[in-house]
């Protein structure tokens with residue numbers, strides 16, 4: 001087998017960097033539009049996977065572990081594997097075109113994930129086009145070339161924000177629209193590695209907090225609704241000022257709540273509840 005070496009331009013964007021669309025155009029000499037942008041000048045194909053949601057956008061590229069299931073080009077009718085950049089991508093194992101991958105979770109913010117390779121042969125799926133007509137699309141399973149999974153550069157908060165936008169859209173739909181959407185967003189479920197901030201909570205503080213409460217929820221003042229396997233009243237330790245809001249992990253900032261009240265504190269965040277709990281161990285300073 002003969003390997004043809006074609007010099008690739010050095011890309012001045014680092015994996016994990018967030019850049020603007022104009023920076024991409026400048027760097028790759030490609031079009032400012034579309035999800036698949038071919039540049040003959042730099043012999044590259046730039047792929048953009050947009051996760052930003054809107055009411056009309058039904059499909060999102062699925063990410064399953066470190067494989068991206070990238071939908072090909074063609075807005076209307078059946079997609080063809082011989083069409084424009086679908087062909088470039090399908091042949092990317094042999095055509096010496098480097099394929100660069102960007103993900104967008106927020107409008108205008110492109111996160112560079114580095115080079116991608118075809119992980120498997122492209123396959124077909126049925127998706128609705130813009131006018132709601134079912135048609136065949138090509139899905140390209142792509143894997144990131146970088147050894148250290150660059151997905152870990154993506155902050156969990158970004159993925160969470162997209163999810164929350166989807167929740168808002170879901171709430172705004174009628175039951176009929178919702179049913180249609182629910183049926184289309186089937187399995188397998190998307191999963192990805194992200195960068196998460198984990199707060200260390202002292203188990204001693206948590207245990208002390210529960211023991212101190214003596215089996216009584218400190219918000220509703222009712223006994224714990226059930227006992228655990230060891231027969232002890234089940235309560236949960238909660239930080240009055242959340243750790244994510246820089247609340248201290250200290251016994252003055254923790255209370256023991258029944259699961260119901262605990263959920264209530266996180267869902268409703270009612271001021272009167274917070275005040276009641278924060279008054280419990282208020283130290284004079």
Ligand SMILES: [Zn+2]
Nearest residue numbers: 217220258261
């Ligand atoms: Zn309670």
Ligand SMILES: [Zn+2]
Nearest residue numbers: 237238239262
């Ligand atoms: Zn809590």
